[in-house]
Amino acid sequence: MADPTEPLIRFAGVRKAFGPKVIYRRLDLDVFAGQTLVVMGGSGVGKSVLLKMLIRLLEADGGSIRYRGDEVTMMSERKLRELRRNIAMLFQGGALFDSLSVGDNVAYGLHEHYGKKLDRASNEERVAWALSLVDLPGIEDMRPAELSGGMKKRVALARAIALHPEVVLYDEPTTGLDPINATRVNHLINGLKRTLHVTSIVVTHDMSSAFAVGDRMAFVYQGEIIAVGDPESFRSPTDPRVADFIKGHAPEHEDVDTLLKA
Ligand SMILES: Nc1ncnc2c1ncn2[C@@H]1O[C@H](COP(=O)(O)OP(=O)(O)O)[C@@H](O)[C@H]1O
Ligand SMILES: [Mg+2]
Numbered sequence: 001m002a003d004p005t006e007p008l009i010r011f012a013g014v015r016k017a018f019g020p021k022v023i024y025r026r027l028d029l030d031v032f033a034g035q036t037l038v039v040m041g042g043s044g045v046g047k048s049v050l051l052k053m054l055i056r057l058l059e060a061d062g063g064s065i066r067y068r069g070d071e072v073t074m075m076s077e078r079k080l081r082e083l084r085r086n087i088a089m090l091f092q093g094g095a096l097f098d099s100l101s102v103g104d105n106v107a108y109g110l111h112e113h114y115g116k117k118l119d120r121a122s123n124e125e126r127v128a129w130a131l132s133l134v135d136l137p138g139i140e141d142m143r144p145a146e147l148s149g150g151m152k153k154r155v156a157l158a159r160a161i162a163l164h165p166e167v168v169l170y171d172e173p174t175t176g177l178d179p180i181n182a183t184r185v186n187h188l189i190n191g192l193k194r195t196l197h198v199t200s201i202v203v204t205h206d207m208s209s210a211f212a213v214g215d216r217m218a219f220v221y222q223g224e225i226i227a228v229g230d231p232e233s234f235r236s237p238t239d240p241r242v243a244d245f246i247k248g249h250a251p252e253h254e255d256v257d258t259l260l261k262a
Pocket of ligand 2: 047048092171253
């Protein structure tokens, strides 16, 4: 078990640029075990980059990223494979392979990480378990083309959780979904935390989702985290940059004041 007083994940002084374009001047952020951290910020500030650096889909230019105390930026290939099994990512768009059945899509990560180590029966069992967790039991034989956008999102989530990850990274999980499916995804995120004790980082600019799932929230602005704290502190933000963002991204079907006071 992780020491509950220590963060499970710690970004410290992380720098990242693409050519002349500085994304992070100094990224400091802690994620605690069993919690859902919501990361907010304008489009193009580097929210997806933050998630990708954690699993080394992108390399940080400097600073430290620790997972359970292990330095991610220095990990060997073997440790990195283990890291990617423990930290699953639900990509923006959550693309499924159209040519594969739902079951094979969900099993994809299992094949990748376990190869032939899992026999057919345990494979099928894991797939069935993951699909039932996202409330889509028994749809193994369907094709992605037959699914609605909301169902595709949930199948992508099933693919991520089939690996029994300790951490799930969600990149804009409710973007493009109608309010009903967005609410369903929020419930799933909370359900996985409750039942599997998953630690999560959720990147979103959907404010109702942010408040529905966040135990802690962080706001990225011009290369740094300029605000971090519990949801209460984000309901009445003192920093005008945070306040403007939250007011500007409240869903149209909800009254901003109700949302902020809820
Ligand atoms: N692989 C890459 N190569 C070059 N630039 C990138 C790459 N990935 C992201 N960027 C740039 O970094 C910035 C932050 O991207 P991103 O993290 O995707 O933003 P967002 O906060 O919207 O998720 C953007 O300007 C984007 O164009
Ligand atoms: Mg993004």
